[in-house]
Amino acid sequence: MDKMKVTYEVMLSLAAEMVWDEALRKHRSEELYKGIDEALASGDELAFRNLTDELKTLN
Template sequence: MGRMNVSNEALLGLVAEMVMDDAIRTYKEKNLYQQIDSALAEGDEASFLALTAELKSIQSPG
């Protein structure tokens, strides 16, 4: 039975890490979208291009 508990704890730890990683990525994306909107409103092309490149790197799989 001890082995089963260790496996379950490891699995729960991995799930918790995945949930946290997703929450962080979602927060970063929202923040970048807000910054991109501001760059567009201000006509700041350089910031817009840098921010959209960063957003693409966050959204691209692995």
């Protein structure tokens, strides 16, 4: 029974890590979209390119 408990705890930990990673990815994606909008509004081509490149690697 202890082996099942350990397995369950490992699976639960993995699921929690996956949820956390997705939340961080979503948050960063939202930040990048805001930065891209600001770069477009201000005409900052370099910032736009850098932010869109990061967004591409994130997805």
